[in-house]
Amino acid sequence: MRGLNKVTLIGNLGKDPELQQLEGNISVAKFSLATTETYKDDKGQPQSTTEWHNIVLWRGLADLAHKYLQKGSSIYLEGKLKTRQFDDKEGKTRYVTEIIADQFIMLDKRTDNHIDE
Numbered sequence: 001m002r003g004l005n006k007v008t009l010i011g012n013l014g015k016d017p018e019l020q021q022l023e024g025n026i027s028v029a030k031f032s033l034a035t036t037e038t039y040k041d042d043k044g045q046p047q048s049t050t051e052w053h054n055i056v057l058w059r060g061l062a063d064l065a066h067k068y069l070q071k072g073s074s075i076y077l078e079g080k081l082k083t084r085q086f087d088d089k090e091g092k093t094r095y096v097t098e099i100i101a102d103q104f105i106m107l108d109k110r111t112d113n114h115i116d117e
Contacts (some may be wrong), residue, residue: 005080007099010051010107013073017057019066019099029062031055031069033077033099054098055079061101074107 014032021027033055036047055077057065069075079101088094 007077007079007081007101009033009035011053011074011075011077013069013071014052016063016070017062019062022082027059027062027066029057029065031074032067034099054096055101056082056098057101057104061104068106076105076107077101078103 011033014034015109017029017031019027019029033053034050036048036050037054038046053055058097077099079099081097082100083095087096
């Protein structure tokens, strides 16, 4: 059976995208994305919980994010989960799960009607 690794989120950026240029002039942008769910508790009072996600974008998508997104921007995002491991300063193996985005849509109302590239 084939597997499916697909993530769909709507949320707000927790910080401005951080852009890096890797060898071969390949762009990578990283930022955190907050998704908040609101529900009513057993007493009928509204409650909300926020989940934070680590987002990674590559190449042209990274450049667009750096140019047009900022802390607080509201976006729709699609991608896949990827877990990687690394050794910290003390030599302990650590794991981080990221969402590798393959598309996003800006949901904020724009003040102008066009995007200059």
